[in-house]
Amino acid sequence: MNTDEGEYRIARFRDRLARGDVAELGVRVEMRGTSVLLTGTLPSAGRRDEILRIAATELGGIPLHSDLLIACADPPDRPEELS
């Protein structure tokens, strides 16, 4: 893969995440060596799987590492006291 071509494909992937049905601006997409790393936190496992499906389509052929997390929906265990 040509480096420039990878850059443009990543840019197109980011653009596709931001547009249309996906509307996901909270995923960070970075080149790490010859691989692409996805990081960020999503509201549900379904949303994460959707991102990974699109990544497989848009970035096919580029090794992909995913560290996408699911947001915790538990209440906090203690407050912050603001004095």
Place this chain on the structure above:
Amino acid sequence: MTRDGGTNGAVVRVAAVGDIHLSPDCRGLLRPSFATLPLCADVLLLAGDLTRHGTVPEAEVVAEEVRDLGVPVVAVLGNHDYHSEQEADVARVLGDAGVTVLEGDRVLLPIGGGKVGIAGAKGFCGGFAGSSAGEFGEREMKDFVRAARREADGLYRALSGMDAEGCGARIALTHFAPVPDTLAGEPVEIYPFLGSYLLAEAIDEAGADLAVHGHAHLGTEHGMTAGGVRVRNVAQPVIGKAFALYHLPLVPTPVHPTPGEPPAEPASR
């Protein structure tokens, strides 16, 4: 204590979260945690990006998460909630569920013997002092910067006058960030799209005890304005919980005679 005058240990318990990005596939996700709010909080603040695309069906999901919670719910909308250009409908659906949706205005809540003022505006981007967009050149560029200025002006107007109205705790609620502190973790290159120093300027000039925002998913929770107002980024990916909880000192409202009644007799002559 946040200003002159003691608080006698009184606090307002503020729950806050932003960027929950709900859509029909997330129905009921946060309700079990929100149902605990009457036990631990006096108010729930929603810091925008409540929906994914800003549609009515998504707003209805948010409405059901917060309907009849047993604590007041106060919200601002975020950029996602504007995406389908149905922001008025989104606000109406939330309003019908009892949520107070603020945009350049404020709400005063009687809580625990005091009065809590919450001023809200979505805010906008443009960047931070020293590296911000200028109102110059093409019409599109000027419109962009003016939009940020309008939002900051709305927040300033909403915050101003809270002292005169006897607020014992003043909270500024926005979606976009007022300071870069709470963006740490985001790529520096996109800071200008994450907030505006004009919001912090409005907060410092008008005065507030706490500023709450969302939008920056990769940022950090804690920051402060140049004027010393605490800033908290409550984007859900940042706080890692259904909501964050803050105990903010609350100056009790002085007891005044009821209008029309003679003033109370002094205790001694």
